Amino acid sequence: MFSNLRRGAVAFRQIHGVQCMRPPKAAAATCRFSTRPPSSSSPPADKPPVDWDRTLNEALEQAKREQAQSSSSSSSSSSSSSKPPKDPQDPDKRNKRPEDYLITLGRVTDALPHQIEDFLAHGLDGDIYAEHIRFSEPRHSGMQVSGRAQYLGVARLLRIAMNMYFARPEVSVVGVRQVAVGGGAASDPGDTGRAAAEEERVGGGGRGHDVFVRWVFEGVPRHAELLGNATASRFEGEFRYAIDRTSGLVAEHEVTAIHPAPPTAVLASSGLARWVGWLAPRGMPPVAGST
Secondary structure (H helix, E strand, O other): HHHHHHHHHHHHHHHOOOOOOEEEOOOOOOEOOOOOOOOOOOOOOOOOOOOOOHHHHHHHHHHHHHHHHHOOOOOOHHHHHHHHHOOOOHHOOOOOOHHHHHHHHHHHHHHHHHHHOHHHHHHHOHEEEEEEEEEEEEEOOOOEEEEHHHHHHHHHHHHHHHHEEEEOOOOOOEEEEEEEOOOOOOOOOOOHHHHHHHHHHHHOOEEEEEEEEEEEEEEEEEEEEEHOOOOEEEEEEEEEEEEEOOOOOOEEEEEEEEEEEOOHHHHHEEEEHHHHHHOOOOOOOOOOOOO
16 A cells, blocks of 8 residues: 555656655655756657747747837837928919918018018028019009019119129118008008009918108219219119018019109110010010010
């Protein structure tokens, strides 16, 4: 009977990895359980040995891969949801909020007097002008120009011609005023027709603005200086700049007044109007006075 129990205990220890140590006399026997599979060279045929380290490493690697995939998918979804939609409109019409329009309007109103005073020395900076800007001088030359590239080209030619005709030319700004137009009452109570035209030209509801700049030009004609007459010629005038109510940039530049009449005959004889016509891009209407 005891021999059978001893053989059963030995078999139990071999299967479950239990090692029993026989202590000294008067001490109880202790058993130590091993977490490793039995080291027997001949395990049961129905239970093959398991590589626990390899199984644990594979589980850890799989968990890492799943965590990385979940984190990447969550970050991509959050970035796609937070990305603002692209604006399909042109750069001149990207200011949607009223505060953006007012900020650009303030920047343009502040820059216009400086550009006018520095025009004969440095020319114009095209940042404040809309792509579809229109220039007109209806009272003396009848010149009309459309498009920012042509507008800046005409300004460059005019600056060259003025510096050639006048010695020591100088422009001073003497007044700037800003007038709200459209969206209801006209800036002038008796000018309702012009307000309607402004509403159609600038396009859209709401109130836009016009910026009026008064200036004084002084310069000595070079032919008079050669004859010993150093008296400076003086001209006073006013420009009206219509502001695009979507972008806040200058959409129209009109010469509203020049006193006395400028020497347009000299400019016409120099071929300025014909040069302006050559500047017109293909597909655009010819400039008035260029033919």
